[in-house]
Amino acid sequence: MRNVSNPLGNLSHDIPASIVVFLVALPLCLGIALASGAPMFAGIIAGIVGGLVIGSLSGSNVSVSGPAAGLTTIVIAAIHDLGSFPVFLCAVVLAGAIQVGLGFLKAGSIGHFFPSSVIKGMLAAIGIILILKQIPHALGYDRDFEGDESFVQPDGQNTFTEIMNAWEYVTPGAIVICLVSLAIIILWERPALKKYAFFQWVPSPLVVVLMGISASLVFEHSVPFLDIPAEHLVAIQASTGVSDFLTQLTLPDFSGLSNSKVYFTALTLALVASLESLLSLEAADKMDPFKRTTPPNRELKAQGIGNMISGLLGGLPITAVIVRSSANISSGGRSRASTIMHGAWLLLAVILIPRFLNLIPLACLAAILIMTGFKLTKPALYVGMLRKGISQFLPFIVTVAAILFTNLLIGIFIGIIVGVFFVLRSNFQEALSLVKHGENYLLRMHKDVSFLNKALLRQTFEKIPRNTNLIIDGGDSQFIDADIIETIEDFMLNAPSRHIQVEIKKSYASLNDFFRKHD
Numbered sequence: 001m002r003n004v005s006n007p008l009g010n011l012s013h014d015i016p017a018s019i020v021v022f023l024v025a026l027p028l029c030l031g032i033a034l035a036s037g038a039p040m041f042a043g044i045i046a047g048i049v050g051g052l053v054i055g056s057l058s059g060s061n062v063s064v065s066g067p068a069a070g071l072t073t074i075v076i077a078a079i080h081d082l083g084s085f086p087v088f089l090c091a092v093v094l095a096g097a098i099q100v101g102l103g104f105l106k107a108g109s110i111g112h113f114f115p116s117s118v119i120k121g122m123l124a125a126i127g128i129i130l131i132l133k134q135i136p137h138a139l140g141y142d143r144d145f146e147g148d149e150s151f152v153q154p155d156g157q158n159t160f161t162e163i164m165n166a167w168e169y170v171t172p173g174a175i176v177i178c179l180v181s182l183a184i185i186i187l188w189e190r191p192a193l194k195k196y197a198f199f200q201w202v203p204s205p206l207v208v209v210l211m212g213i214s215a216s217l218v219f220e221h222s223v224p225f226l227d228i229p230a231e232h233l234v235a236i237q238a239s240t241g242v243s244d245f246l247t248q249l250t251l252p253d254f255s256g257l258s259n260s261k262v263y264f265t266a267l268t269l270a271l272v273a274s275l276e277s278l279l280s281l282e283a284a285d286k287m288d289p290f291k292r293t294t295p296p297n298r299e300l301k302a303q304g305i306g307n308m309i310s311g312l313l314g315g316l317p318i319t320a321v322i323v324r325s326s327a328n329i330s331s332g333g334r335s336r337a338s339t340i341m342h343g344a345w346l347l348l349a350v351i352l353i354p355r356f357l358n359l360i361p362l363a364c365l366a367a368i369l370i371m372t373g374f375k376l377t378k379p380a381l382y383v384g385m386l387r388k389g390i391s392q393f394l395p396f397i398v399t400v401a402a403i404l405f406t407n408l409l410i411g412i413f414i415g416i417i418v419g420v421f422f423v424l425r426s427n428f429q430e431a432l433s434l435v436k437h438g439e440n441y442l443l444r445m446h447k448d449v450s451f452l453n454k455a456l457l458r459q460t461f462e463k464i465p466r467n468t469n470l471i472i473d474g475g476d477s478q479f480i481d482a483d484i485i486e487t488i489e490d491f492m493l494n495a496p497s498r499h500i501q502v503e504i505k506k507s508y509a510s511l512n513d514f515f516r517k518h519d
Contacts, residue, residue: 004290005061007337016203017333018341022349023205024327024372025051025066025342026357027234027365031146032067035154036075038085038316041237041248043067044350045315049306051343054318055336057302060294063284064324064339065306067316069149070276070408071269075316078265082256089252092311094266099274099304108296111278114412115419117392119282120385121399122412126322127376128404130369135163137366138178140171140232146362147323150407159404173219173226174363180215181208181367203331205368212364213356234360236350245351250314269307272409273319277303279412280320287329323372330375395419434460439467445474451483461491466498473505474515485514 003009025047033043050065058065079088102108129149136144144153144162152158157165187193188204216233219226237248256262281294299320306318328338349357385396395418403411431453435442441464449457464470472488474480488504495502504515 004334005292007335007340010334011337012201013332013334014338015341016201017328017331017338018345020203020205020331020368021064021324021328021333021338021342022345023209023365024368025064025324025346026236026349026360027362028069028147028321028323029067029346030234030236031148032069032072033316035069035072035145035148036067036316037079038075038088039248039250039314040235042085042250042314042316044236044346045249045313046310046318048343048347049310049313049315050318051339051341051346053309053343054302054306054320055339055343057298057305058294058320058336058339059298059302060281060284060320061290061292061335062288062325062329062333062339063281063294063299063320064328064342065277065303065318065320066324067147068273068276068319068321069147071272071317071319072148073150074265074268074272078269081261082259082265084253086250086253087256087259087262088265089250089311089314090254090256091262091265091269092315092317093252093308094263095269095273095317096304096307096309096311098266098270099307100301101304102270102274103297103300103304106297107274108278108298108300110275111282111296114279114282115395115416115423116286117385117388117395118399118412118415118419119279119286120381121396121415122279122403122408123283123287123322123326124377124381124396125400125403125411126326126408127373127378128400129159130323130373130376132159132163134366134369134373136166137362138174138370139166139169140174140228140363141166141169142232142362146365151405171228171232171363173216173223173228174232174361176226177212177215177228177361178363178367181212181364182371184208184211185367185371205331208364208367209360212361213359216359216361228361228363232362234357234362234365236354236357242351248314252311252314269317270304273303273307273317274300275409277320279408280322280325283322284320284325284329287326289329290334323369326376327368327372330372391422391425395422432456432460434463439469441468441470443470443472445472445477445480445484447477448479449474449477449484450479450481454481454483454487457484457487461487464500466500469501469503470495471503471505475505477515480514488514 029043029047030040033040046067054065078091079085082088133148184207185204188199193199216228219228277299278296281296281299285293310318385393395415398418399411399415402414431446431449433444492502
């Protein structure tokens, strides 16, 4: 079987996927920079570094890195507090150094503690948010920036009121382009067409973009009613070559190292970016059809080096991001080559064809993101989680709702709390078992029994009626808390008053002295 992780052995899959990721990343890089109060070019630099640098260093085969919407509020506040964007870049470089240090300290292992139900809820929620956030762009209303994931927006609106407002500013041409784009993407994935090499090699989003540009030009010159306004097109500063590109780079102001706020900002960025990267990494591994796992500590080091380089070149802080990663996976990306190439396409496009990029209507990009969102939140996902039982479904659906009505990190935190509750409840129920045979009872202790199980143990003792016999067997437990032993001893002292005969089953295999040496 071909090695699916070989960057050179899967180009037939990775090249089309890289083009799709490039088309998805372009408006997100620009939109997140706009929302962050940073130069638009800073978003592009972050996207290029995320692809070329982090894509090369990361151990993930499918994860994609770039500027993240989850950092926008931190960035805009930091730029204001620090007084200038160059001083903020100094904080980005330091944040990257902290992330490298976290990688060497093996802090990435925290990513293994996110419950699967919460990760799946995060993916489903991002899918819903993608669809809802792109509806205004599909209608031709672009007040909300591309890449926004929060429910409440800076202007006081929220996801739903923004959609309602959009219907008052409908652009007919944008609707036509979006509907045709959706039709192309859906038809392109039909099995009857996929058997032809052309439909395998040429990704539907590329066809959608070319169609959108052509339609926009036709509308402008021949169908005034459907004309697309300039604000509904991609807007990137044009360059005339490599030298012009280099002049747009912003260097960090390291005089900011004397400002204590720089260090606080760097630490905040490092922690939040690392957490979001680990979440995205877990999600990407879940979506990977080949079920490969990514070393999280290597990822933190890669993210840290990427942020150091991004800061030095004038780019925004970077994290692994779910939307671009899911677009990569759903488009067939198999190895790091697709991630690296998407960074190369961003670099070449802004140097060679910026004016061509500025002809792309946001409506056709909205269609691409809507389909990406649908793949993340298919109805089958909800049915599958429901079939797994309430202990899996409730953390899943709570995470979906929490992210939808707050933001990614707050929603994940709420979901983890609910998930931990069900884990603890399950452990409570499985830690002890009581078996009855006539007037005889057998109480077994399984696995680890801690003070958290003390209430359950007392309730179990209360269930044992008068005039019975009880055997307590703790031979299967590797750990029994002192509080549990004390609770057993208290019960044994009180048992004679209830005419309950208690026997402690001696076990030489037990790790606990109470059961190994009890007479």
